Amino acid sequence: MDMNGGPKIVGFLCNWCSYAGADMAGTSRMSYPANIRIIRVPCSGRVDPLLVVKSFQQGADGVLVAGCHPGDCHYSEGNYYARRRFGLLRPLLDFVGVEQERLRLEWVSSTEGKKFSQVVSSFQEELERLGPRENRG
Amino acid sequence: MSRFLSREALLAWLDGLREGGTVVVAPTLVEGVSLYRQVPVASEIDLDASVTVVSPKEWLFPASHTIFTVERKDGRVDLRENTFDGRAVLFGLHPCDALGVHLMDVPFLAEPADGSYRERRERTALVGLSCIRCRPECFCTSVDTSPDDPTHLDVMLTLVEGGYVVAAASDKGEALLASAKPEEKALSLPEPPAPEKLPTEDLPRLFRALYDDGYWGRLADRCIHCNICSYVCPTCYCFDMRDYPRGNTAERVQSWESCQAPGFTRLAGGHDTRGSKAAKMRQRFAHKFLYFPETFDSQLSCSGCGRCVRACPVNIDIREIISDLKKIGVSSVGSGEK
């Protein structure tokens, strides 16, 4: 993709913590890169690896999955499953040539607007360092 | 006297055609796997290829093919057909593959013809290569062709010492050969090999008689219902259509589909009209040996190339099935003489 617009980030944010965290960043007038396309999901545990792989296939330069901190999951344990799943998906992506830094799993609570903005900013910097994926599969 | 092309002259002829804008599709080694591909230069052709893993139908009827693209733009909808308006040479077809193309023509060119197939077919010349040896799974002589049969081809090549004897098999072929510069030589053609001959004479009638035989269930036991046989086959032509939307555009894509695939006959609501393994298994062979000959008043829909025999992971062997049908048929329904 065109790097002038910055890297394309797809963000899967859990409804209960991270989406509210992104909201908090907004209402607190904190700025974060506009390159992120946010998709609200019920829980980080809902994020099927297929959604991540499909995002990369459709041209994402990076995928952020964000959920409640461990112990705080609205459904008690969804984020623990997500942690195992993405812990394994990252090396698989790396194995087929999608640098594992392009997939991030982060814990962002509903009060952490500042953290959300930092996460997206640092992710964007990382992706700029890695360069574009040119819509590769 | 025969017309003779040395190996170098053959490649030069093909490169000349290619430089004139003709697409050359021929057997090449893709990571060690013998497949038909468009070649950037004639020297990449695997001239010694016997039978490619996937049949040359890949060119005329691609595994996936965009029929058209639609785009919504400035309040209107643009529809663009994906057409092939060049010229192509499909090179290195053995007589079985030429028969395979003919057996594809039967359903696709029957009116109303499949536009995208017809277009490619009319713009493609078939250059064949007669067989100097056959593989154990070959049985072309059982299905109305033979290792040196030029029928359905435009040009036929026969390997001889140092090069090829070349003969036009159609007007299209004669025109194609205009740029070939062959030498005139007195050459004798090698004796063609003789593949196994199977009892195919009475298959449609036998098949009908054994339609409900327990044989199919037993055969299907070990079938894993993958699509390998259908996809490597030169005469299997089932396909599916799907739309792939993206933003303001959408593509209508035709892709190969197989009667062996799990969802092939699944209806809305979940019922599968060919739910049992036996019914699925029987379908593939019923199509080739019964439905196709009856529907199109044609020969069997099998080219005898043996690809499915070689590629099947569990050894479902079409030659064995033909022989078995004959054996069971003779013992249970008589010899067929009225």
Add this chain to the structure above:
Amino acid sequence: MVDEIRSKAKELLTDGTVECVIGYERATDGVTARPLFAYTAEEIDRFIMDNTCVHNLARYLLDRKGKPTAVVVKPCDSRTINLLVQENQIERDKVFAIGVTCPGVVEAHWGEASDEAQPRCVTCSLEVPAVYDYLVTMPGERQTRTGFPDLERMETMSPEERREFWERQFERCIRCHACRQVCPGCYCPICFVDQLDPTWVGIRNAPPENQVWHLIRAFHLAGRCIECGECQRVCPVGIPLMLLNQKLAAEVEGMFDFRPGLDAETLPPFAVFKKEELEAER
């Protein structure tokens, strides 16, 4: 050795323990093997057992749910039984496992059985089936274990080289889905690739779709792949699919100290979690 299998199989059929014994017979090429479902003593006489018997017959248990069946299993194949029992797909007491110790099988494709060991065998560490009801010993010198040379070679490539490597592999995929059909772990009633609404991948044969298909298929088998190598064996265009599975198996073993199919009790890694783990990997 094959006599032991035949007499045990006949005994099981005669005393009514099972209705069918799944074993191997000679294929039509006269050199390789193929599965044989034997329902009678005569059919059992066609059984063979040697290093061309490459198929994972335990996969067929999914087609015979609830029907008492005996099956000949090599060590890798035997893990299928544990996997499928653990995942509530088959009942252990309906299965009689005729285990065969295995020195390794050879590359066998129609018309030729080579002397070369299958890639899955040079990385295999099981000599005796993980589960069996009766054990037979297959003679033969055990193949040398070489570790994971292909995997190690992949690790030395740059991400760019790895991307190009896999693009070359997936480009020639014909999407026959034989890798799925032969796999004992792929038993979803509707596979994600066949799903229509939404169409996640679809049947289009194009490099990006092919890559999503292979990655997600491999991932669905993470912590479940019993390394029988059938996906790679059946691939008509020779895609080294076991590389993906081996990579995931190595990661799963490293992260969770788990290898699937060694017993039928341990829960698979994605059905459980620990509260304190993996913060570095996420």
